[in-house]
Amino acid sequence: MTQHVPLLIGGEMLRSETQQWIPVTDPATQEVIAQVPCATVEEVDLAVATAKKAFETWKETPVSERARLMLRYQDLLKQHHDEIATILAKETGKTFDDAKGDVWRGIEVVEHACNIASLSMGETVENVARKIDCYSYTQPLGVCAGITPFNFPAMIPLWMFPMAIACGNTFVLKPSEQDPLTPMRLAELFQEAGAPDGLLQVIHGGKEQVDQLLHHPDVPAISFVGSVAVGEHIYRTGTANMKRVQAFAGAKNHMVIMPDAQKQHVINNLVGASVGAGGQRCMAISVAVFVGEARNWIPELREALAQVRPGLWNDPKAGYGPLINPQARERVLRYIQEGKDAGADCVLDGSDCVVEGAPDGNWVGPTLFTKVTPEMSIYTDEIFGPVLVAMEVDTLDEAISLINANPYGNGTSLFTASGAAARKYQHEIQVGQVGINVPVPVPLPFFSFTGWRKSFYGDQHAYGKQAVRFYTETKTVTARWFEDDIAGGPNMTIQLK
Numbered sequence: 001m002t003q004h005v006p007l008l009i010g011g012e013m014l015r016s017e018t019q020q021w022i023p024v025t026d027p028a029t030q031e032v033i034a035q036v037p038c039a040t041v042e043e044v045d046l047a048v049a050t051a052k053k054a055f056e057t058w059k060e061t062p063v064s065e066r067a068r069l070m071l072r073y074q075d076l077l078k079q080h081h082d083e084i085a086t087i088l089a090k091e092t093g094k095t096f097d098d099a100k101g102d103v104w105r106g107i108e109v110v111e112h113a114c115n116i117a118s119l120s121m122g123e124t125v126e127n128v129a130r131k132i133d134c135y136s137y138t139q140p141l142g143v144c145a146g147i148t149p150f151n152f153p154a155m156i157p158l159w160m161f162p163m164a165i166a167c168g169n170t171f172v173l174k175p176s177e178q179d180p181l182t183p184m185r186l187a188e189l190f191q192e193a194g195a196p197d198g199l200l201q202v203i204h205g206g207k208e209q210v211d212q213l214l215h216h217p218d219v220p221a222i223s224f225v226g227s228v229a230v231g232e233h234i235y236r237t238g239t240a241n242m243k244r245v246q247a248f249a250g251a252k253n254h255m256v257i258m259p260d261a262q263k264q265h266v267i268n269n270l271v272g273a274s275v276g277a278g279g280q281r282c283m284a285i286s287v288a289v290f291v292g293e294a295r296n297w298i299p300e301l302r303e304a305l306a307q308v309r310p311g312l313w314n315d316p317k318a319g320y321g322p323l324i325n326p327q328a329r330e331r332v333l334r335y336i337q338e339g340k341d342a343g344a345d346c347v348l349d350g351s352d353c354v355v356e357g358a359p360d361g362n363w364v365g366p367t368l369f370t371k372v373t374p375e376m377s378i379y380t381d382e383i384f385g386p387v388l389v390a391m392e393v394d395t396l397d398e399a400i401s402l403i404n405a406n407p408y409g410n411g412t413s414l415f416t417a418s419g420a421a422a423r424k425y426q427h428e429i430q431v432g433q434v435g436i437n438v439p440v441p442v443p444l445p446f447f448s449f450t451g452w453r454k455s456f457y458g459d460q461h462a463y464g465k466q467a468v469r470f471y472t473e474t475k476t477v478t479a480r481w482f483e484d485d486i487a488g489g490p491n492m493t494i495q496l497k
């Protein structure tokens, strides 16, 4: 019997009253593995009202108790690590090892949330004026909402609700309707870790449910991760409704290869960073920029990419899995055709990829284009598939100009043996996350995930210290205690004395 994915409201797993259900499919077979509801207007309202009520008690809960909940939660997630990764691999098609990475990178954020006491410390200055002290506190906002994409169904929900809740907020999560089973398991384990009812709600659906949250007067803050078009809509609508919004969006990430880099390091790292997870990572490298003589390595890169083959999640030899749905596959194939039509050289073409035993999967094989120019759609657009475009320039300055002219700014990397080149690159590049001989520079959670330009709308980023700033208000107190009751005359200036 097909599983009906529940809503989580007030600590209870509820079956939605909706008439609208969306099938969740195995992307390797198209088999329907679950049905996910589009929550009704009343259910979304109930989720927010329940979170609002729970906030009244949770905001008064001592910080060490909040930290202890996160300690129990990270421990439980570690105990269930492989089980969560199996659910994740089955609904996304990711290889088991990659699914484990998705879960692990989320657990690291929960570990970070365990430090909430130190993270939320304010500032103090004694004697800002005679016998007057000034100090600041961080206080939670209320009901925060999170809208997450399909491509990291463990890591990205875990970027959001543990940090928000550790700060003293309550939360409504709207995960991707394409792989809701992983976030539901994360939510179940959160309850099992002893989270009081109402701290975390999970509702399901798509645009309608998200729009209800964006207009809801009791939701002061929205975190979003997903595509550029939806990110722009979320940022515009959320801020027009006077909410605090952080919206992480799409990307086009370049790796620059200097001729002094070590060839085999470059090839190994580039293969994994470009076609790993079928290119369905916001930090995937989708453009390789070869500087000078490094261009001679392209034939060997092609050979290495040709060795990678997609396969089923539990096939240990598979390099990556299927794309998330048939429409995603069609989109990627359309881009490959556009690249050919525009005159780029498709030196490795994954369009006709077949995987034995899974004829209906959304497969696309590794694909490499050369002779690519900046106006081609395979360069300008995020393809979100296993397609790498190679470009050639003569100098590092040219590579930097090319990348800074691209509207996205999520991640980039430079492979070189030169400290001077690395220093120049990290200083001049207009991208928020830079790897030096590191292909996918996703920061660990004590830093923040700092995409720039079209890859991010807002100012405070995910996790690190910035997440605490995003999920709290700062209250600054200026205090004086009179030692006697002799009052002077009124002070008519704005100066503290």
Ligand code: NAD
Pocket (backbone or CB within 6 Å): 147, 148, 149, 150, 151, 152, 174, 175, 176, 177, 205, 206, 207, 208, 210, 211, 225, 226, 227, 228, 230, 231, 233, 248, 249, 250, 251, 281, 282, 382, 384, 410, 451, 455
């Ligand atoms: P998506 O934008 O289609 O969906 C993201 C979320 O928004 C889902 O929960 C979905 O239900 C909801 N949604 C979809 N259409 C909506 C609409 N019209 N109005 C309101 N909500 C809507 O993204 P996706 O395909 O699930 O994820 C892939 C995208 O996410 C890629 O562009 C990728 O680069 C991006 N991404 C970015 C980061 C980052 O940190 N910058 C991380 C992961 C993924």
